[in-house]
Amino acid sequence: MNAIANTSTMATRLSATGTANALELRGVSKFFGALAAMQDITLTVKPGERRAVLGSNGAGKTTLFNCITGDFLPTSGVVRMFGEDVTRFPPHDRIRRGLRRTYQISLLFGGLTVIDNVYLACRGVSRNRFSLIRPGRSDALMHSAAELIEAVHLTDVQETLVSALSYGQQRQLEIALALAGAPRFILFDEPAAGLSPTERRDLIDILNNLPGHMGYIIIEHDMDVALRVAESVTMMHNGRIFKEGNPAEIEADPEVQELYLGGGFTHG
Amino acid sequence: MAVTEDTSTAPINGKPQSWWSGLSLSSIPTPYWFVGAFMLLLPVLVGPFMLFQVFGWALILGMIALSLMFLGGYGGMVSLVQMSVAACAAYMLAIFGDSAITQISLGWPWWVAIPIALVIATGFGTLTGALAVRTEGIYTIMITLAIASAFFYFTRQNYVLFNGFSGFNGVKPPQLLGVDWRQPIPFYYLTLFWAAVAYLSVLYVSRAPFGLALQGVRDNARRMEALGYNVTAHRIAAYVFASFIAAVAGILLVWLNGQVSPGTAGIGPAIDILIIAVVGGLARPVGPFIGAIIYVLLRTFALDFMVSMGLSGERFQLLVGLVFLGIVFWSPDGILGLWERWRNRMNSTDRLTGETRDKDGGSEA
Numbered sequence: 016m017n018a019i020a021n022t023s024t025m026a027t028r029l030s031a032t033g034t035a036n037a038l039e040l041r042g043v044s045k046f047f048g049a050l051a052a053m054q055d056i057t058l059t060v061k062p063g064e065r066r067a068v069l070g071s072n073g074a075g076k077t078t079l080f081n082c083i084t085g086d087f088l089p090t091s092g093v094v095r096m097f098g099e100d101v102t103r104f105p106p107h108d109r110i111r112r113g114l115r116r117t118y119q120i121s122l123l124f125g126g127l128t129v130i131d132n133v134y135l136a137c138r139g140v141s142r143n144r145f146s147l148i149r150p151g152r153s154d155a156l157m158h159s160a161a162e163l164i165e166a167v168h169l170t171d172v173q174e175t176l177v178s179a180l181s182y183g184q185q186r187q188l189e190i191a192l193a194l195a196g197a198p199r200f201i202l203f204d205e206p207a208a209g210l211s212p213t214e215r216r217d218l219i220d221i222l223n224n225l226p227g228h229m230g231y232i233i234i235e236h237d238m239d240v241a242l243r244v245a246e247s248v249t250m251m252h253n254g255r256i257f258k259e260g261n262p263a264e265i266e267a268d269p270e271v272q273e274l275y276l277g278g279g280f281t282h283g
Numbered sequence: 284m285a286v287t288e289d290t291s292t293a294p295i296n297g298k299p300q301s302w303w304s305g306l307s308l309s310s311i312p313t314p315y316w317f318v319g320a321f322m323l324l325l326p327v328l329v330g331p332f333m334l335f336q337v338f339g340w341a342l343i344l345g346m347i348a349l350s351l352m353f354l355g356g357y358g359g360m361v362s363l364v365q366m367s368v369a370a371c372a373a374y375m376l377a378i379f380g381d382s383a384i385t386q387i388s389l390g391w392p393w394w395v396a397i398p399i400a401l402v403i404a405t406g407f408g409t410l411t412g413a414l415a416v417r418t419e420g421i422y423t424i425m426i427t428l429a430i431a432s433a434f435f436y437f438t439r440q441n442y443v444l445f446n447g448f449s450g451f452n453g454v455k456p457p458q459l460l461g462v463d464w465r466q467p468i469p470f471y472y473l474t475l476f477w478a479a480v481a482y483l484s485v486l487y488v489s490r491a492p493f494g495l496a497l498q499g500v501r502d503n504a505r506r507m508e509a510l511g512y513n514v515t516a517h518r519i520a521a522y523v524f525a526s527f528i529a530a531v532a533g534i535l536l537v538w539l540n541g542q543v544s545p546g547t548a549g550i551g552p553a554i555d556i557l558i559i560a561v562v563g564g565l566a567r568p569v570g571p572f573i574g575a576i577i578y579v580l581l582r583t584f585a586l587d588f589m590v591s592m593g594l595s596g597e598r599f600q601l602l603v604g605l606v607f608l609g610i611v612f613w614s615p616d617g618i619l620g621l622w623e624r625w626r627n628r629m630n631s632t633d634r635l636t637g638e639t640r641d642k643d644g645g646s647e648a
Contacts, residue, residue: 084509086505086508086509105508105513106508106509107508107509107510107511107512107513107514110508110509110510110511111511115509116509118506118509122503122505122506122509123502123503123506124498124499124502124503124506125502125503126498126501126502127495127498127499127502131495132499134492134495135492135495135496135499135507135510136510138492138495138496139496139507139510139511139512140510140511143492144492144493144496144511144512144513144517145492145493145496145517145520146491146492146493147487147488147491147492147493148491148492149487149490149491150491150492192506192510195510196511
């Protein structure tokens with residue numbers, strides 16, 4: 016993962032942002048008609064903080080992500096990124112400010128090769144998105160793309176069409192796309208879902224080896240993964256925040272155990 | 284790289300190279316030499332009628348269908364307005380330049396009239412795109428169809444600017460460098476040149492960041508937004524590029540026909556462009572040109588063919604329709620798809636034994 020650290024100019028950009036929180040949600044709600052998918056969420060994440068969001072299906076975790084990225088506009092409340100109010104920003108403006116996300120169900124470009132997928136991700140957060148000039152062999156973004164592909168162990172298939180990749184490979188590519196450019200804050204939506212034990216170990220390594228200033232929120236059903244990659248935990252239930260704390264507290268909390276660990280979820 | 288349509292990307296760890304580095308002669312694949320030589324030598328092989336009415340017309344229709352292929356194949360946006368954009372350029376050239384309708388035509392020199400016509404037609408296509416890009420699939424088709432028919436009825440009813448039903452005739456290419464560009468051979472080379480420019484630029488742009496991003500938008504617009512792309516702006520930019528190609532073709536079209544009238548941009552011609560692109564194949568920029576030559580050959584010779592078979596000549600549209608139906612029925616991805624499947628079968632079967640062999644060559648590798 017040195018590749019990611021090398022290609023980013025994070026340190027300089029981070030120092031410019033001062034002490035502002037990476038992410039700040041104030042009373043954010045999202046209604047679909049009469050259905051409250053998410054209600055009155057107030058959440059603060061410091062720069063570089065790594066947090067897990069837990070909760071059963073329908074607890075509002077993915078809705079939370081969609082409101083942070085701007086895929087949905089919240090019904091009420093304020094979303095701030097690095098001190099800036101981004102509540103009404105379209106997704107691409109938030110991405111250009113350093114936010115990234117992965118999707119629970121891979122959203123990739125099936126008609127393009129692996130390298131083109133990652134190249135697009137690198138290009139998306141840099142200049143000349145409309146360039147009519149083909150990238151040359153020495154193109155810096157092509158370099159970054161190749162390094163990212165190496166970091167997620169896809170170098171062997173970099174010329175393969177994405178639609179021909181295995182499920183596990185697509186999940187890895189999903190992560191590579193989110194690491195492109197210079198991310199400041201990443202939202203991982205169940206990155207371990209459907210991965211083999213080996214692939215899970217790789218994933219945990221990738222997450223733990225991210226540069227320290229790169230904070231993230233990870234939605235994860237697998238407690239083993241979640242508690243090993245996060246330093247703080249937010250439990251959601253029925254669209255509201257139910258508990259917050261460090262992994263040990265959450266794991267020991269009787270209410271959490273009742274609701275989550277005992278609630279029919281397999282542990283691991 | 285260069286002018287090939289393959290999906291390979293240049294090796295990463297090469298020596299520093301600039302964008303034009305792949306454009307050396309040796310990197311041009313063999314089929315291009317053959318097709319190129321054939322097209323260049325065509326005036327020796329066929330007469331003026333074939334050159335002007337068949338190949339000239341096919342190249343122009345191919346360019347208009349190419350603009351649709353760029354939007355549809357790379358951008359996932361099927362636009363039926365491309366023919367109207369071409370007709371708009373044709374009308375503007377007739378209005379600002381010379382025509383037999385001297386009460387309306389301003390008679391400005393060609394080097395003023397052509398740029399104005401291109402800008403206005405491209406602007407018209409871009410505006411249509413700006414309206415259409417917020418919709419998807421069938422709604423894009425409906426909006427562009429609505430604008431195409433509005434353009435048709437407007438030109439037919441407006442006499443002040445568009446001269447109504449009869450349109451403009453007597454629109455001629457300029458006499459330049461001592462050449463009469465309306466003569467079959469010069470005109471053929473003129474259209475061949477611009478068709479080649481349009482084809483190569485679409486091919487080139489498809490592998491440039493803008494074209495790649497457009498294919499990304501086609502595959503997954505939501506993810507593109509989540510990678511920092513303004514999807515709407517990207518789609519509109521695709522309309523600018525495609526409309527410009529259609530506008531250039533429109534200028535050539537009015538020179539070919541010598542006239543432009545509402546019928547040029549009717550619903551029929553608009554749908555013909557879609558048929559050409561689909562029959563040829565939307566996957567690659569060469570598809571529309573294949574579709575166009577088939578279309579023009581059928582339109583030109585179906586009538587004679589019907590008569591020679593002892594059938595009534597007026598029914599030639601039936602034959603045209605049947606051939607298209609047959610192509611789309613046997614190969615939903617057009618002639619290109621047919622050819623690709625045939626090539627794959629040739630590559631994967633040993634021609635002597637009929638046995639299947641693996642892709643990388645002989646069975647005893």
